[in-house]
Amino acid sequence: MTTPSEPGHGRPDPSVNAITSGRRQLINLAYRLLGSLADAEDAVQETYARWYAMPRQQQEAIESPGAWLTTVAGRICLNLLDSARARRERYVGEWLPEPLPDRTEWVSGSPGAAADPADRVTLDESVNMAFLVVLDSMTPAERVAFILHDVFRYPFAEVAEIVGRTPAACRQLAFSARRRIRESQPSATPARQQAGIVRDFKQAWEAKDIDALIDLLNPDATATGDGGGLASAEPHPIEGAEEVARFFAVRASAAPNISILERTVNGQPGLVAQQDGVTVTVYAFDVTGDRIRRIWAVRNPDKLRPWI
Numbered sequence: 001m002t003t004p005s006e007p008g009h010g011r012p013d014p015s016v017n018a019i020t021s022g023r024r025q026l027i028n029l030a031y032r033l034l035g036s037l038a039d040a041e042d043a044v045q046e047t048y049a050r051w052y053a054m055p056r057q058q059q060e061a062i063e064s065p066g067a068w069l070t071t072v073a074g075r076i077c078l079n080l081l082d083s084a085r086a087r088r089e090r091y092v093g094e095w096l097p098e099p100l101p102d103r104t105e106w107v108s109g110s111p112g113a114a115a116d117p118a119d120r121v122t123l124d125e126s127v128n129m130a131f132l133v134v135l136d137s138m139t140p141a142e143r144v145a146f147i148l149h150d151v152f153r154y155p156f157a158e159v160a161e162i163v164g165r166t167p168a169a170c171r172q173l174a175f176s177a178r179r180r181i182r183e184s185q186p187s188a189t190p191a192r193q194q195a196g197i198v199r200d201f202k203q204a205w206e207a208k209d210i211d212a213l214i215d216l217l218n219p220d221a222t223a224t225g226d227g228g229g230l231a232s233a234e235p236h237p238i239e240g241a242e243e244v245a246r247f248f249a250v251r252a253s254a255a256p257n258i259s260i261l262e263r264t265v266n267g268q269p270g271l272v273a274q275q276d277g278v279t280v281t282v283y284a285f286d287v288t289g290d291r292i293r294r295i296w297a298v299r300n301p302d303k304l305r306p307w308i
Helices: 014-034 037-053 056-060 065-090 129-136 140-151 156-163 167-184 191-206 210-216 241-254
Strands: 217-226 259-265 268-275 278-288 291-298
Touching: 014 037, 014 065, 014 140, 037 065, 065 140, 065 156, 129 140, 129 167, 129 278, 129 291, 140 156, 140 167, 156 167, 191 210, 191 241, 191 259, 191 268, 191 278, 191 291, 210 217, 210 241, 217 241, 259 278
Parallel strands: 217 291
Antiparallel strands: 259 268, 268 278, 278 291
């Protein structure tokens, strides 16, 4: 192992390598598994706590600290996913994944946390809101098997150790998850085109132009809000282009002092509503072709920590 030696000892300290090379990977893994940055940070903290709780001799006996950390983090996330359904039953209204800003607009919400979001979550197609929402509909085992194998490229033999099933069973879990992803996500619209459609939506919304909003929405469009009981939000998704358009037009009239800004949300074009410079809502969009199919509005302030 090529880690520096600990002062006063003639042998390398395996925990140094575990800290410097593993944390970013673990945060990326845990966020994709849990859909919550706060829960991901807790899972990673618990992972490292278990590492440090081991005697030095036991640490040195572990051939690959990185693999050990990933296995433990995966199991912790799996346990959290198993208990999440019970927690969701107590959640007020709809639950949505925690949105993340572009790296240039990140605000650290934890004392002593890394200021650079690159140390936390890499924004790519595996963290867009549509992808995370589909992941949340999967069983915990499907989600873990799929993320570990298809996103992080772990072989099924290693996935099996984490999930507690055979490699063949994990292969089937990943196949089932892969099918769900394909069925729920049509061909992606180019980012520039998405940005233009979201911008047109913003302008029509600010103008309270219901007809223009309807033209930008898929006839079966839905809008889902997440207030978590801490901010006002519709308890159930709004369905249909006309209903969604009217909802946003009325909302614009009810909150004239709100500023709507174009922002990157989980790596894709989105919008942010600010009141007196404070972010109160983050909007993510699912654009198919030249129409908006789904809108997700996260209003729960506990999920807006990284936002300006």
